[in-house]
Amino acid sequence: MNRNWKEYQKEIADDHYYYARSCIRQNFFPGSEKAFLDIMRNDLNRDCFDDPLHTSCTGIGYHADIVPLDTIMAVVARQFALMGEAGYENFISSCITSFGIYTEILATWEEFPETEERARENLYKATGRTLVKPRNLAHTSDIVFHHREAIAARARHRLVNVLTGEPLRVVEHIGCHYAKIFPKSGVGGSEFPYVLAGMVESWGGQCVDYPERRHCCGFGFRNYLVQANRGYSVANTQKKLESMAPYKPDFIVANCPGCAMFLDKWQYTIAEMEGTTYGENGHGIPVLTYEEMAGLVLGYDPWALGMQMHQVDVEPLLDKMGIEYDPAAKYLGMNGKYIGQPASAIVNCGSQDTIYNIKQ
Amino acid sequence: MAAMNFGFGINKPRVIDLDRNNLRKSDEILREMPELQTCIGCGACTALCTAGNLTSFNFRRVHTLVRRGEYEGAYEEMNKCMLCGKCRLACPRGINTRGVVMLIKRKLGDF
Numbered sequence: 001m002n003r004n005w006k007e008y009q010k011e012i013a014d015d016h017y018y019y020a021r022s023c024i025r026q027n028f029f030p031g032s033e034k035a036f037l038d039i040m041r042n043d044l045n046r047d048c049f050d051d052p053l054h055t056s057c058t059g060i061g062y063h064a065d066i067v068p069l070d071t072i073m074a075v076v077a078r079q080f081a082l083m084g085e086a087g088y089e090n091f092i093s094s095c096i097t098s099f100g101i102y103t104e105i106l107a108t109w110e111e112f113p114e115t116e117e118r119a120r121e122n123l124y125k126a127t128g129r130t131l132v133k134p135r136n137l138a139h140t141s142d143i144v145f146h147h148r149e150a151i152a153a154r155a156r157h158r159l160v161n162v163l164t165g166e167p168l169r170v171v172e173h174i175g176c177h178y179a180k181i182f183p184k185s186g187v188g189g190s191e192f193p194y195v196l197a198g199m200v201e202s203w204g205g206q207c208v209d210y211p212e213r214r215h216c217c218g219f220g221f222r223n224y225l226v227q228a229n230r231g232y233s234v235a236n237t238q239k240k241l242e243s244m245a246p247y248k249p250d251f252i253v254a255n256c257p258g259c260a261m262f263l264d265k266w267q268y269t270i271a272e273m274e275g276t277t278y279g280e281n282g283h284g285i286p287v288l289t290y291e292e293m294a295g296l297v298l299g300y301d302p303w304a305l306g307m308q309m310h311q312v313d314v315e316p317l318l319d320k321m322g323i324e325y326d327p328a329a330k331y332l333g334m335n336g337k338y339i340g341q342p343a344s345a346i347v348n349c350g351s352q353d354t355i356y357n358i359k360q
Numbered sequence: 361m362a363a364m365n366f367g368f369g370i371n372k373p374r375v376i377d378l379d380r381n382n383l384r385k386s387d388e389i390l391r392e393m394p395e396l397q398t399c400i401g402c403g404a405c406t407a408l409c410t411a412g413n414l415t416s417f418n419f420r421r422v423h424t425l426v427r428r429g430e431y432e433g434a435y436e437e438m439n440k441c442m443l444c445g446k447c448r449l450a451c452p453r454g455i456n457t458r459g460v461v462m463l464i465k466r467k468l469g470d471f
């Protein structure tokens with residue numbers, strides 16, 4: 001391998017992971033984290049420890065200037081201590097914000113050892129635990145990327161339009177905090193991020209290269225958290241959507257909780273505000289997480305993956321991939337219990353009322 | 361159906377999109393005053409502008425916007441110029457800046 005290109009590679013552990021969940025993904029895409037654990041444990045036979053003791057990394061509070069640096073370092077030190085106590089040394093994070101936080105704090109401790117000592121001391125005083133730094137830190141999209149060929153070997157569906165035989169056109173969106181802060185922390189660095197493109201290519205799809213491919217999704221923390229600033233947030237998403245629409249993407253895949261949420265939900269907002277939609281036939285463009293994409297490739301039921309929680313309907317994509325699904329089961333949760341149905345929306349052409357006739 | 365009120369709007373971009381802007385007037389101005397293309401944007405004209413010291417008038421900003429097809433408000437801005445000509449004395453490229461002011465006013469009077 002070319003020596004320069006080696007600098008853009010990343011060491012990713014093969015097994016025995018300590019899994020740190022995301023706090024916001026539980027609400028936005030509740031099936032994704034379960035799908036990740038199922039894929040790792042059941043399909044790939046990997047050891048993945050889902051620890052109920054760990055907490056939020058407090059990254060959103062940190063980026064909103066609410067949580068001080070010393071506090072977040074103590075919280076992160078506790079997560080690492082829990083990993084050590086559980087007997088693991090490969091720390092994987094489900095959230096890009098958290099991943100950026102862990103990377104930043106490890107780098108801070110490396111550059112300023114006195115801050116590590118302070119965090120170690122604060123952790124011991126507060127909890128009596130001892131800090132153990134991870135041998136390997138990766139985002140869960142790195143892990144799926146690492147196992148992409150094994151997943152491709154087990155694929156029941158490919159990212160191919162079954163009606164035309166053409167590869168699906170996929171917009172891959174990488175969260176800014178994945179590698180834009182510390183380029184060496186990501187596969188392909190910040191210049192050539194390959195983590196999602198690698199999955200798409202291995203599973204038969206084709207990535208769309210559009211002008212605003214590396215633009216932020218628009219979340220930006222304080223740009224969204226304050227309601228008056230949200231016009232700036234949605235304007236960034238609109239800029240991306242306008243840029244990708246001429247390439248007629250079949251779906252968007254993102255590796256960040258915030259990106260997947262905003263690229264999905266802002267399509268609804270823009271449609272309700274201006275009546276503009278960016279997908280085919282007046283619909284929005286479906287937005288998937290990489291676990292959902294992997295789950296569909298492996299033949300998981302789309303409703304078990306939680307895809308009914310998306311603002312933009314995913315059925316057109318499922319039809320293209322030739323995935324069978326039960327429309328009547330879309331809003332049925334555990335034990336067939338009706339979970340409620342969203343109101344009709346312009347981004348879905350208001351069609352939900354007519355397609356699904358579920359009696360409450 | 362009335363648009364839903366979310367309590368915020370979508371910010372309009374502030375980028376200058378040369379593909380969307382109508383550059384016809386800009387091209388006419390550059391054809392009649394080709395020396396304007398030699399401007400290096402140093403800002404000497406604006407730095408010593410008396411009108412600029414007393415009002416928000418910024419000659420460099422306005423003529424740069426006009427050259428990029430952003431005509432809105434340019435005529436009104438150029439009306440702030442007192443045509444004293446100090447900018448012409450300072451211009452390292454020897455551009456007839458007073459001529460530029462008059463040309464923009466003539467071309468964009470109806471904008």
